[in-house]
Amino acid sequence: MSSYQENRRADRAAERTQDREDRRLELEAKLAAQAQREKAEQEKAEQKAEQARKDAEAKRRQKQQEGRARRQERDRKKAARRAKVAKVTRWLNANPVTAFVAFVMVCSIVPAVISQVGALADAKVNVFLAALLSAMLEGTAWALTFMGKNAEDAGRPAGKYRVATWCTAFLAAGVNYWHWAAVLPADLWVAVVFASSSLIAIYLWDMKTHGSHGKTKQERQEEKARREHLAARRKHHKDVAKQADRIMSAVPHGTYTEDEVWEAAWRIEYGTEPGMTPDLYSQATAARVELQAAIDIAHENRPELIRAGLLTGLTNPLPHRLAEGIPTLGAVSPIPSLPKGSEAPTALAGIGMYGSEDASEKAREKGSEKASRNAGGNARKGRSDEELKTLLPEGLKAAADLVAEGGQISAAALSKRLGIRRDDARRLRDLVVAERKLKLVDGAVVGA
Template identity: 60%
Template structure:
C-alpha cells in the first residue's frame, strides 16, 4: 500500500473516529439533557408534593384551630350557662328562703308593718312639736330620733339579754318609761295645737306606745308554757307527791343520794331507781314479795289443773249442767253439754294449754272416757292375781316412769296413772304412786326453770 493510500486510510479512520466521537458526544449531551429534564421534573414533583403536604398540614391545623376555638367557645358558653344557672338557683333559693320565712312568720311581717306605721307618725309628730318651739328642723329630727330610737334600742338590748338568759326586767322598765315620755311629748303638742280635738292628741300619743306594746306582746305573749305543758307539770307534781307518800323510805334514800353525789351527776328519777334497787333488790315497781307471789300463783295454777286427775268426768259434767241451769246464766266458753252418759263434753275434749300442759300436768279428765274404760278393763284383767310393788321397786321404776311420762307428754296426753300402768306393765295402784312422784318432781323442775328464766331476765 502506498503512502497516499495509507494517508487516505488514516484520514478516513480519523474521520470515522471523529464521527463516532461526535455521535458519542451528542448522545451524551442528549442523555445529560434527559437527566437534567428528569431532575427538574422530579424537583417540580417533589416541590408540588411538598406544597400539597404543606397545604394539607395548613388545612389540618386550621381545622384543629377551628375545632379548638369551637370547643373553647362551647366550654365558655357552658361555663356562662352554669354561672347563669347558679345565679338563677341562688336567686330562687333566696326567694324561696324569703317565701318560707314569710309563710312561717306572718305575725312578724304584720307586726313589723304596724310598728312602722306607728313609729313614723310618732317621729314626725315629735319633729313638728320641737319645730314649733323654734328648734332647728335638723336638731328636732335628731332629738325625735333619739327619743324613739332610744326606746327601741333599749327594747332590743332587753331582747338580747333575755335570749342570753340574763334578767331583762330593767330593760323593759326603761323601754316603757322612754315610750311614755315620747307619748307625753306628742300629746302635749297636739293638745295645745288642737284644743277642740283631744282625740287627735290621744291617737298620736298612742302611736308612741302602740309599737312598743305590740313588740312586747310578740316577744313575751307567744312564749311560756302551753296548756299541755302545765297539765303535764301538774301530773308530775302529783306523781312525785304520791311517790313520797307511798315510798317514804326510798324517797329519803334518793334525797341522800342526790345530796351525796356531785350536783347534776344524776337526776331525780335515776336517784329514786337506785334507791329502790338498794332497798328492794329489784327494778323499780318490783320486789321480792311480788316475785314470790307470781311464782306461787303459777305453782297453784299447775296444782289446780292437776286436780282434774282425781275428778271423775261425771262430776265435772254435773257441775257444768248446774252452771247451765243457773238462774244467773253465763255464756259457756265451749258450747252446751250433751245429756248423755257416754258422749263427753267438748270442753272435756280440749287438750290443756300453757306451762302446765307443756310439763304434762294438765287435765287428765280430757282423756276419752271410753278409752280409759277400755284401758282400765285391760289393766284390771292383767292385774288379777298380781301383787303390789314395794317402795324399793317403785324407786327403781322411777326413771322408767319419767321416760314414759315424757312419751305421754310428747303424744299430747296428760300424765295419768292408767297411762303409766299400761306402759310399765304394773298395777294401777302402783301407777298412781309413780304418777304422784313424777308430777311432783316435774312441778319442782318447772318452778326451778321459771326461777332461772326470771333471774336471767
C-alpha cells in the same frame, strides 16, 4: 453588479426579518409582563377580598358574641330579680306575722317621731335639735328592746330591759299626748291616738318576742302529769325517796338524772327492778302455787266438774237464746279451757293435757280398778307402797322419756314400759306426777 445588489437585498431582507423577530420577541415579552402584572393584581385583589370576607366574618361573630353576652346578662339579671322576689315571697309566706308587725311598727314610729318634733318645735326648740331629741327618745326605747332580746337569747335576765323600754315608751307617749292636748283641747281623742302611736310598736314587738313563745298545751299537760307522777312516787315510796335524795346530794350535780338515781335507790332498798318488791314476788309465787293446786283438783275431778257445769246450764235462770243452739262445755264449765302443749302449766311438769283423751283414760282406769275390786274383793292386790317407791326412779325416767317423745304420763304407758300391772302403774303414775309437780313448784320459787 447584479450579484452585489442581490446580496444587498438579501441583507436588507434578513435585517427586516430580524427586526420583525425582535419586535415579536419584544411584544411577547411585553405581553408576558403584562400578563404577569395582571395575575399579580388579580391575586392581590383576591387576597384583599378574602381578607375583607374574613374581617366581615370576624366582625359578625364578634357582634353575635356581644349579643349573646348581652342576652345572658339580661337573663342573669332577670333570674337574680326573680330569685330575690321568690326569696322575699318565701320569707313573707313563712313569716307573715313578722311582716305585718314590721309594717305596723313603721306606721306607728314615723308619726310618733314627727309628732315629737312638732311638740319640741312649738316649744321654740331648733328643728334640727328637735329631730335629734325625738330620734333619741324613740331610739332609746328600741335600743333597750333589742338589748333585752339579745340578753334573753343569751339566757341572761331581761326583765330590767323590758321595764326600761316601757318607761321610755310611756315618756314618749306623754310628750305626744301633752302636745296634742294643748293644740286640740276639744279633740282629746287625737292626743290619745298620737300617744298610742308611741306604744303600739313596743307592744307589738313585745307580744311577738314573748307572747309567741312558751310551752304548748300538750307540753304543759305532760309537765303536769310528770309533776303529779313524781309527787305520787315520793308519797308512796318515802324510804326510796330518802335514799334517792342521799344519792343525788352525794354525786356531782348533773351526773345522773332523777330517774337513774331513783332506779338505783330502788334496787338498793329492795334489791329488785323498780316497781317490784320481795313481798310482791312472794304474792306472785303464792298465787302460782294456788293456781297449780286448783289445776290439780280439776285434773282429779274433771268428769264431775263437767257434769256440774251441764247441770248449771240447765238450771240457769237466764237461759241462752235459742239461736245459739246447745251450749258448749266451755261456756258452762267453771274452769276455762286450758292451753295445750308447752303453753300449759302442767306441761312443764310432764303431766299432759286435760282434754277428753285424758278424761277417757281416767275413766278407763277407774273402771278397771272397780272391776278388779269387784272380782277380788276389797283387798288391794299387787305391789306394796314400799315396792312402788323403789320403782319411782325408773318411773321418773320413763315419764321423762314419754314427755320428750311428746306423749302423756299415763298408767297404760308406764305399765307397758316397766312391765307392771295396770293398777300398780296407775299408783306409780300418781307418785311420778306428784314428784314432778313438786319439782315444778320448787323451780318456780327458786326462779322468783
